Amino acid sequence: MAGTPFTPLHFQLVLLRRMADHQPGLVEDARHELGVSLSEMREANRRWQAMLHAPRGRSAVGRYRSVLGAPEVRERRRIGDLDCEALLWPVPLWPALRFEVLLAPNGAVWNEWLVRAPGATGPRLETAADLRPWSCTVDEVARAFAPARPMEGTAPTRWRLAFAARQDADPAAGDPAAGDPRRWVADFTWGLLQRVDETG
Known part of the structure; x- marks a missing residue:
């Protein structure tokens, strides 16, 4: 692989490698869909990093x-x-x-x-329950739950948003407090939602 051209396939592996910390299961499924091994994904990321830091890149x-x-x-x-x-x-x-x-x-x-x-039509985002991994982007969450507050990402290519949202659209179906606004932080890698955590 090291001697082959770096292609859009390899770039997708770079995106996946960064997402693996948050969503290893989804990344594993995507890697199988692409028909590549774990070592190939690691090698693609190594080559990408080398290109980023090449002195005359x-x-x-x-x-x-x-x-x-x-x-x-x-x-x-x-x-x-x-x-x-x-x-x-x-x-x-x-x-x-x-x-x-x-x-x-x-x-x-x-x-x-x-x-x-x-x-393209994005997902309908009304509650925290609508925020499924890989379903939406930074700007879509920021618009749906304005005013969302940008936060510093935990690493390069990562973003975070803090916002208020109801947990579920139908409080009667579960938690009686589900319809009350709660505080959340959403984590994104390369702009794609990875996880959402309640903060209060």
């Missing part, structure tokens, strides 16, 4: 283009007073998502994560 956006090819979508974004560019690539493991790289006006990468594909 490509720029971040150049690296993504070399691995993923030409972006499926390029669009302008207005963020505050700045005109930015978003590049989106398909990710076969998650057909309804795209890998997005957001570029600053000077070409620097501001953000890189999974987002809902243009035109």
Whole structure:
């Protein structure tokens, strides 16, 4: 594998490797779906890290283009007073998502994560019970449970959100206090939801 080109398949293994700490079962299922071994996943991650830290490596956006090819979508974004560019690539493991790289006006990468594909319908998020692993993205949770508070991630490529939400849509069906707002923290890797924990 070390002598072969780094392909979109290998990039998906990099995404999975980062998610394995939170969702080893889902990662294992996805790895089998891709038909690769655990050692191949580790090797893909090793090669990716080597590319990131190469002294004369490509720029971040150049690296993504070399691995993923030409972006499926390029669009302008207005963020505050700045005109930015978003590049989106398909990710076969998650057909309804795209890998997005957001570029600053000077070409620097501001953000890189999974987002809902243009035109795709996201999940209906009303309670904490709706927040299932790998079902939604950072921006979808932030919109559904505004005002969500961003928190520092526990490692690179990880994000966290603190927010208030009911536990369940039907309090009568279980916990009598399920309909009361509670405090939660959601963990994301590469922008995709991994877990939700109640904090009070």
